[in-house]
Every structure is written in C-alpha cells, then in structure tokens.
Amino acid sequence: xxxxxxxxxxxxxxxxxxxxxxxxxxxxxxxxxxxxxxxxxxxxxxxxxxxxxxxxxxxxxxxxxxxxxxxxxxxxxxxxxxxxxxxxxxxxxxxxxxxxxxxxxxxxxxxxxxxxxxxxxxxxxxxxxxxxxxxxxxxxxxxxxxxxxxxxxxxxxxxxxxxxxxxxxxxxxxxxxxxxxxxxxxxxxxxxxxxxxxxxxxxxxxxxxxxxxxxxxxxxxxxxxxxxxxxxxxxxxxxxxxxxxxxxxxxxxxxxxxxxxxxx
Numbered sequence: 001x002x003x004x005x006x007x008x009x010x011x012x013x014x015x016x017x018x019x020x021x022x023x024x025x026x027x028x029x030x031x032x033x034x035x036x037x038x039x040x041x042x043x044x045x046x047x048x049x050x051x052x053x054x055x056x057x058x059x060x061x062x063x064x065x066x067x068x069x070x071x072x073x074x075x076x077x078x079x080x081x082x083x084x085x086x087x088x089x090x091x092x093x094x095x096x097x098x099x100x101x102x103x104x105x106x107x108x109x110x111x112x113x114x115x116x117x118x119x120x121x122x123x124x125x126x127x128x129x130x131x132x133x134x135x136x137x138x139x140x141x142x143x144x145x146x147x148x149x150x151x152x153x154x155x156x157x158x159x160x161x162x163x164x165x166x167x168x169x170x171x172x173x174x175x176x177x178x179x180x181x182x183x184x185x186x187x188x189x190x191x192x193x194x195x196x197x198x199x200x201x202x203x204x205x206x207x208x209x210x211x212x213x214x215x216x217x218x219x220x221x222x223x224x225x226x227x228x229x230x231x232x233x234x235x236x237x238x239x240x241x242x243x244x245x246x247x248x249x250x251x252x253x254x255x256x257x258x259x260x261x262x263x264x
Contacts, residue, residue, distance in 0.1 A: 008241035012037030014143070015089040016238070017081060019072055019130060020099030022049040024198040025149065028227025029096055029234045030054070034061040036235060038094065041085040043070035064089070072099050072126035075133075082133045092134045093141035094238050097127035098149040102164020115163050123167035128174060135186070144186040147237045148175050149230070152194045152253050172249055179247035187246035189237045194253025196225035220255025 011033060021030040022044035034040045034057050044050035047069025054067035068084055070077045085092055100123045105111055131146050138144040153161055154168035172190055179188035197215050215224050233252045236242050 008243075009235060009239045010036050011094070011235075011239055014038040014093045014238075015085065015091050015141075016040045016094040016096065017043060017085050017092055017130070017134065018096040018098055019043045019070065019126070020045075020149075021096075022046050022053045022067065025193065025196055025227045025230050026096075026098040027053050027057075028231040029098060029149075030065065031057050031060065032228065032231035032235050033094070033096075033238065034058070034063045034065045036239070037063060039063065039089045040065040041081065041088065042067040043072070043081045044099075045069070045071055072130060073121045075129055078126075078129050078133050081130075082137070086137060091141060092137040093144055095131060095134045095138065095146045096149070096234060096238065097130055097146065099126060100149060100151070100164075100168065102153075102161050102167070104160050105162060108159045108162055111163055116166070119163040119167040120170065123164065124170045124174060127171055128178075131178060131188075135182075138186050143240045143243065145238050146175070146178070146186060146188045147234055148188075148190045149234075150190045150192045150249065152192050152251070155192060176247050176249065183246070187237075187242070189242075189245060189247070190249040191230065191233050191237065192249060192251045192253065193230055194219070194225055194251070194256075196227060196230060198227065217254060218258050219253070220258060223254065225252070225254060 016033050016038045018026060018030050020026040021042035030040050030042050042050045042054050050067030054065040057065040066088060068081055070081045102119055127148055148171060150172055151168040153165035154172055158165040175188055175190050182188060195217055217224055230252055
C-alpha cells in the first residue's frame with residue numbers, strides 16, 4: 001500500500017458548522033473543508049447568500065454543503081442552526097467560529113458603551129454560545145474541534161478599530177480557557193488573521209487609498225493574504241492532522257512586518 005501523507009488532512013465523515021461562511025474568508029474555509037470530504041453547514045446572517053455559496057461549493061466539491069440564515073447574537077438562531085445540522089448530517093464534529101466584524105471609529109476617543117457591548121456580543125459572546133450549543137454533539141464525535149477566526153488587531157495596538165480589537169482579544173482568552181475546560185475531549189484553537197484583501201474592508205469603512213496600501217504590505221512574505229491562506233491553516237487545525245494541537249493561538253499574517261534595526 002502506498003503511503004499517503006495527506007490522509008490525516010481528509011475530513012470524510014466530519015460534520016462542520018461555519019459561521020459567517022457566505023463570503024470572503026468564511027466562504028474560503030467552507031470550500032476547503034468541503035473539498036476534503038466534510039459535510040458543511042454555512043450559517044450566515046445573509047441566508048440567501050449562504051444558500052447560494054453552499055450550492056456553488058457542493059457543485060465544485062461534490063460534497064454536501066448547505067446554507068442557513070443565522071444571527072449569531074440570537075440564541076434562538078444558534079440553537080436552530082445546531083438542530084438543522086444534526087438533522088441533516090447526524091451530528092456536529094467541527095465548529096468554526098468565523099463570524100466577526102468591526103468598523104473604524106471616526107473618533108476613537110468617543111466610542112460609546114453601546115458600541116463596545118455590540119462588538120463583544122458579535123465577536124466574543126456569539127462564539128461562546130455557538131460552542132456551548134454544539135458541545136453535547138462535539139463530545140460524541142471523533143476528532144472534535146472548535147477553531148476560531150481571531151484577528152491580529154487583538155494582539156497589536158489598533159485604536160482605530162478599538163471595540164473590535166478588544167472583543168477579539170477577549171475571544172483569545174476565552175477560547176484558550178475553554179480549551180483547558182474541554183481538555184482530552186475537544187481541541188480548541190485560534191487563528192489570528194492578518195490583512196486578507198476582501199470586500200469586507202470596504203464594508204468596514206476603509207477607504208480605497210488605505211486598501212491600496214494594505215494590498216502592498218511590508219511583511220515577510222511580501223503580499224497580503226488570500227482566503228485560501230487562512231482556509232489551509234483552518235484545515236490543519238480542524239483535521240486529524242493536528243491531533244496533538246490544542247489551546248494554541250496561531251498567527252496567519254504573512255509573517256508580520258519586516259523589522260529593520262537601522263530603518264528602511
């Protein structure tokens with residue numbers, strides 16, 4: 001029998017929920033996990049787009065991918081997604097908490113309490129609620145994993161998106177703690193994502209001039225990220241290939257900015 005070094009990356013028999021998977025990075029993750037054999041449920045606030053993306057992925061991969069509307073700040077919606085996934089696929093083995101968003105502040109010195117609370121609900125609490133809703137099913141699964149889309153803004157100064165970065169920093173601590181809570185039963189990891197050029201930057205209020213600068217970063221790889229760069233890291237963490245990895249926060253950001261001791 002020929003040795004297959006990629007067998008541990010295949011996810012045939014796995015059932016996945018991915019939040020915020022209708023477009024951008026989330027759609028790339030959904031496509032990759034479906035491409036290695038997983039059954040995927042895309043849960044997104046835009047239910048129609050979730051279904052359209054799922055149909056395209058199913059056509060591309062030949063595997064069952066479905067879409068469902070979900071407001072991750074609604075516990076009722078979260079429970080409905082989990083129930084629909086179990087009904088469709090027989091369980092949940094893999095959760096990707098990918099959903100997240102944060103706009104720029106016109107005046108970072110005047111962020112309202114409501115802005116902070118809304119960011120925390122979307123970027124932090126939603127991941128906790130979805131994880132706990134999936135937990136009874138994850139505990140029955142083989143290679144059960146929770147993997148979270150974090151942000152480099154959670155680990156570096158980012159006053160122009162302060163509410164978002166703060167909420168993502170809370171996500172890092174919360175999910176590492178959950179990894180210890182679920183030790184030996186469910187693996188939990190975070191991916192801190194750098195600049196990935198998608199339509200989401202415009203939606204977050206980043207003007208075209210800034211987008212142009214971001215598309216030519218001074219990082220160790222010399223380019224911005226692509227959705228598949230994040231998706232490939234997610235594949236490793238979700239699949240049996242990373243079976244000895246849990247409680248980790250991994251940077252996927254082009255290596256970070258080039259450091260020059262004596263300047264450029």
